[in-house]
Amino acid sequence: MYKSKDNTVYYPPPPAPGITTGIPAGISSFQVQSQAEGPWSTGLCNCFDDVSNCCVTCFCPCITFGQVAEIIDRGSTSCGTSGALYxxxxxxxxxxxxxxxxxxxxxxxxxxxxxxxxxxxxxxxxCEQCALCQEYRELKRRGFNMEIGWQANLENQGHGQAVLPPNVQAGMTR
Known part of the structure; x- marks a missing residue:
């Protein structure tokens, strides 16, 4: 439903036959947009689940923040840049x-x-350090290797494989 400046209500047209909206039958678009929030995989104070990260975050939180930010930003900012800005x-x-x-x-x-x-x-x-540790653990439990960064994680998962162009001989041949 859309409203114009003069408060006229417009409804979007139904999709053309054969075109799907991607929303399963019986579910409204509002239900899709408001997904239920799930719990974190670890608690805020479970820092000793990963003692090495706990120590790093305690003494140098910029490293943990940089690693988390690189994954969350999906590689658009590097770990070093985010950590330096922090x-x-x-x-x-x-x-x-x-x-x-x-x-x-x-x-x-x-x-x-x-x-x-x-x-x-x-x-x-x-709880800055505890929050950073929790975010780090959450990403780690979701399958990210936090030490190698976004691009290397993509390559390990097979999504970032480079596509090489075919070999072409130089010059004109018949």
Whole structure:
């Protein structure tokens, strides 16, 4: 349903015969858009499920943040760039949690995760290292190898294989 400036209501036309909308029969488009939020695979304070990441995040959270941000951004920003920006914000204004909470929200929306135990910004403001560890573990449990980055994960899954052009001989031949 659409409304024009003069409050006239318009309904979209039905799809042409033979064209599917991609929505299963009996489910409205509203139900598809509002997917149920699922739980995180680990709790916020389960940092000792991955002790090595817990130590890295405790002493240098920019590394964990960079790894998480690269996967969430699907390779559009590198681990180094995200980690450096995180460190710069931490050094200049000391409120790096504002930057990292946006990535938590983006991750929750990508994977339909619940906003728990509370709002994303509150989690990052009061439990920054625990939140970063939880995001890291979540991505790891979803099959990502966090140490190798986005592109290498794609190649390992077979989605990023390079397609080489066919060999063509130089010059004119018959």
């Amino acid at each position: 460190t710069l914000i931490m050094c200049l204004i000391g409120c790096h949690c504002i930057y990292s909470c946006f990535y938590r929200k983006k991750m929750r929306l990508q994977y339909s995760l619940a906003s728990s135990p509370c709002n994303d910004c509150l989690v990052h403001c009061f």
